[in-house]
Amino acid sequence: MKIIVGLGNPGARYEKTRHNIGFRVIDELANRWNVSLNQSKFKGVYTTYHHPNGKVILVQPLTFMNLSGECIRPLADYYDVLLENITVLYDDLDLPLGRLRLRQRGSAGGHNGIKSLIQHLGSEKFNRIRIGIDRPTNGMNIADYVLATFAKDEEATVEKVIQMSADACEALLDTPFLEVMNEFNQK
Secondary structure, three states, X not given: OEEEEEOOOOXXXXXXXXXXXXXXXXXXXXXXXXXXXXXXXXXXXXXXXXXXXXXXXXXXXXXXXXXXXXXXXXXXXXXXXXXXXXXXXXXXXOOOOOOEEEEOOOOOOOOHHHHHHHHHXXXXXXXXXXXXXXXXXXXXXXXXXXXXEOOHHHHXXXXXXXXXXXXXXXXXXXXXXXXXXXXXXXX
């Protein structure tokens, strides 16, 4: 069994913000697989998808970004999912808009959602798909920037990276993480 987590903040107010790009990838996967996030437990919403290689849980924590670990730890414990079978999708200020970076472990890099996951999981050894959202260039406060929506001229790039992130998640169901990482880190 695998868990694919998209990080974000719940509610319509945050729906299209930079910080919610992880939620948007989960929505795309649910759409592709014709499933809906119709289960509410563990401080999140989720669904189980039956893939030929095993079950996959798609989840969006409802704890707000900074407390994401409060959702994922009990979910992983309940379903007895190993850390190496957890993949987390989240926004990254240090990558240009539209770029992906897949990693098997690492520090939080200042991302509070990842800090919470590391704290609650007790390890940095879980898979990540970092999705570039770029840094503000106009002196905007970082918190305001990540909670702002994408500019109209960025939406095509955002849609492309959401598709690419979903493609990477689907590849992970059939292919070892290192191979998928090598393929998608080149794009």
